[in-house]
Amino acid sequence: MSAPVTGRRARRARRPRAVWLGWLFAAPAIVMYGTFVLRPLLLTVQYSLYDWNGIGPSTWVGLDNYRRLLTDSELFATIVHAFELIVFFSFVPVLLGLFVAATIRNIAASRLATVARTVLFLPQVIPLVAAGIMWSWLLSSTGLANELLSAVGLDSITRAWLGEFDTALPAVGVIGAWVLVGLCTLLLLAGMSKIDPALYEAARLDGAGPIREFFSITLPSLRQEIGVCVTVTVIAALASFDIVYIATQGGPGNSTMVPGLEIYYLAFSEREVGMASALAVALVLLVLAVVLPIQRLTRDGSR
Amino acid sequence: MAHGPTGRPLLAALTLAALAATAACSAPGGNSDTTGANASAPAVAAATCGTAPVTLKGYFETGFPLPKDLSAEFTKQFPNVKWDIREDQFAVITQNAPRVLADDPPDLMRLPQVSELVKDGLLKNLDGYAQGTGWDKWPASQLEQMRVGASGQRGDGPLYAMGLNFSMTGLFYNKKLASQIGMTQQPATLADLDAALQKAKDAGITPIDQFNGGATGGLAFPLQNLMTAYGEPGPINDWIFQKPGATIDTPTNLQAVQHLDKWIKAGYFAKDINSQDYATMMSRFIGGKALFMFNGDWESGNLDKQMAGNAGFLLMPPAQAGGKQAAMSAPLTYGISSKAKNADCAAFFLNWVATNQQARDIAVKVGGSHPMGPADAYMPAVQEGTVTASTLAAGATIGKDNGAMDFIANATGAIYAKGWTPQLQKLAAGQQTPDGLLKSVQKDYETQVKN
Known part of the structure; x- marks a missing residue:
């Protein structure tokens, strides 16, 4: 590769070896990717066509598992829950992140900005399991959340937030929002730092206020970053597992059951590996179906 | 570049196809060799650990010191036996059991519900040891939950597991709070119990604290107790053992859910x-925050320590005074993998646990429950007035009334997590009717048994 390439003929002659070398360098990564990503993915597709308990002999059932997915209201409800979580995992962090990032940018010079950035990003550093445990204490019937409500005279609305049918899913959503706000803020802040300050100056000369600046300059310039934020958080919502598993385990009465958790229960508690695989495949397709349009939408504009 | 736009997808497709071909060439799962494990076992006259050094591979439950204490005492008496012990929480053991038994077979393992493991040929048939050691002469009710027939129904057939002791469930109560509300003697009927609960409520004391969150529907404890107050334990056991045609949706069970x-x-x-x-x-019950709690005697030792003299135990009172009583009572099941290397030694250990005097002492003092074994076997002395004494006495009552039942959560591997728990949580939140609850659980049960 180091020899200087001169003329067309030389380049032609060298190509086969170069290609071969390229594959050689890529080989370790390809092998790992094939073994740990592609092979399990394909096996999952294969398993989804069988009725299998994970140990004994399996029976070919074709698309029956997928048919059950569409007709079983309990399984379908998990997918609805995942979409409800998008509101908390995606919309709230992105909107809040935009607001916070804009605020931090305005005070960028002060030490407070650094502190705020660190504090907001901390949830990303804490393992999700720890976050789940901490929040299940905060939201318990004797937890801080209820004590604060009582302190301001709102005794009547205190409750076990994770233990009631109406509040459990939103409560789980709040935990997710808390975790993801920091990530979005940081991404958006990075995006804002790339915006040409001259644009702001020009806008100010034209008499634009901070709100006009935000909508006319900041927001359009952040299109790509927002795209990344929405993509990452939507995937986090649809494929959520850790937080739900720690905080509610799908309860009470399946009101917080999400596809990720259902896959786990199907495979390891009900021992229906085929059905679990079918739901997993459906989840992959669902995530792709939601995320690809978002990617398209946010990328096209910037070109 | 020549291989740019078309070459790469083509190559990727080829790779994918190759991988797909490798993956799809055979159906998943082995044609499991169930014949070897299920074949009738000849009597093993003298299973021992021999004299040569042996390392027994154990897979125990975290949080309960009994198996470790027993294994330590066993090594003291038989120094050639060493232990290689792995521990996990029961929920983890439940999920791991099939894979561990198949891939990394332990000699001795804490078991969840056994019928599915037996169907897959993962557990050793212990009938040979039972004949050799005389377990088959013990009261039959001690072993029936661990017998599995050819079709997977329990209660009858070869023995596939053994208990370290057997537990008893009922109502624990706080003696101080009881005297505060004027409950001077234990409720003798269901109506008495209702009255005590109302008095506690009027006095501002939480009448019953019961776990029912996450994936653990603890209301199944009071529910099954109520089922026995209204009905007989026999049909409930039939349902748990998957006897053909058994149903949980019966008139007396409906009365129980309504109660x-x-x-x-x-x-x-x-x-x-x-x-x-x-x-x-x-922690709430020990902290004196509730009058009653439905639980089992695995906590007796713990309560005697943490609430010394202040905790009492009673069996669920019958609907009519003097009626028969029943309780969930199950052996602490341990089994031997069908591929275990030291099966004889593990069986010898299980027999030692039930028959050795020191082992029986440990079973009661550490485990808090009744040891396995013949009815007239040695019983360690227990201090009067302790919870342990009253749970052991309750065991005698249940034996006399023939009222032992397995737990309704053990009917199938998934009925607890997928049936009882969500339904009981809905009932607790006022989102399910008693009738709807039983119908829904029965429907889940039928699907799971069919699978």
């Missing part, structure tokens, strides 16, 4: 039970 519903609506349970786990219930 539980009445308790819920009357506010006899803590308000936040749907977010409470087992540990929270225990």
Whole structure:
């Protein structure tokens, strides 16, 4: 590769070896990717066509598992829950992140900005399991959340937030929002730092206020970053597992059951590996179906 | 570049196809060799650990010191036996059991519900040892939950597991709170119990604290107790053992769920039970926050220590005074993998646990429950007035009334997590009717048994 390439003929002659070398360098990564990503993915597709308990002999059932997915209201409800979580995992962090990032940018010079950035990003550093445990204490019937409500005279609305049918899913959503706000803020802040300050100056000369600046300059310039934020958080919502598993385990009465958790229960508690695989495949397709349009939408504009 | 736009997808497609071909060439799962494990076992006259050094591979449950204490005492008596012990929480063991038994077979393992493991040929048939050691002469009720027939129904057939002791469940109560509300003697009928609950409620004391949050529907404890107050334990056991045609949706069981519903609506349970786990219930009960708690004698030793003299135990009172009593009572099941290397030594250990005097002492003092074994076997002395003494005495009552039942959560591997728990949580939140609850659980049960 180091020899200087001169003329067309030389380049032609060298190509086969170069290609071969390229594959050689890529080989370790390809092998790992094939073994740990592609092979399990394909096996999952294969398993989804069988009725299998994970140990004994399996029976070919074709698309029956997928048919059950569409007709079983309990399984379908998990997918609805995942979409409800998008509101908390995606919309709230992105909107809040935009607001916070804009605020931090305005005070960028002060030490407070650094502190705020660190504090907001901390949830990303804490393992999700720890976050789940901490929040299940905060939201318990004797937890801080209820004590604060009582302190301001709102005794009547205190409750076990994770233990009631109406509040459990939103409560789980709040935990997710808390975790993801920091990530979005940081991404958006990075995006804002790339915006040409001259644009702001020009806008100010034209008499634009901070709100006009935000909508006319900041927001359009952040299109790509927002795209990344929405993509990452939507995937986090649809494929959520850790937080739900720690905080509610799908309860009470399946009101917080999400596809990720259902896959786990199907495979390891009900021992229906085929059905679990079918739901997993459906989840992959669902995530792709939601995320690809978002990617398209946010990328096209910037070109 | 020549291979740019078209070459790469083509190559990727080829790779994918190759991988797909490798993956799809055979159906998943082995044609499991169930014949070897299920074949009738000849009597093993003298299973021992020999004299040569042996390392027994154990897979035990975290949080309960009994198996470790027993294994330590065993090594003291038989120094050639060493242990290689792995521990996990029961939920983890439940999920791991099939894979561990198949891939990394332990000699001795704490077992969840056994029928599915037996169907897959993962457990050793212990009938040979039972004949050799005389387990088959013990009271039959001790072993029937661990017998599995050819079709997977329990209660009858070869023996596939053994208990380290057997537990007893009922109502624990706080003696100080009881005297505060004027409960001077234990309730003798269900009506007495209702009255005590109402008195506690009127006095501002939480009548019953029960875990019912997450994936653990603890209301199954009071529910099954109520089922026996209204009906017989026999049909409930038939249902748990998957006898053909068995149903949980019976008139007396409906009365039981209606009674539980009445308790819920009357506010006899803590308000936040749907977010409470087992540990929270225990700490609240020990902390004197509730009058009653439905639980089992595996906590007797613990309560004698932490609430010395202040905790009492009673069996669920019958509907009519003097009626027969029943309770969930199950052996602490341990089994031997069908591929275990030291099966004889593990069987010898299980027999030693039931027959050795020191081992029986440990089973009671550490485990808090009744040891396995013949009815007239040695019983360690227990101090009067302790919870342990009353749970052991309750065991005698249940034996006399023939009232032992397995737990309704053990009917199938998934009925607890997928049937009882969500339904009981809905009932607790007023989102399910008693009739709807039984119908829904029965439907789940039928699907799971069919699978």
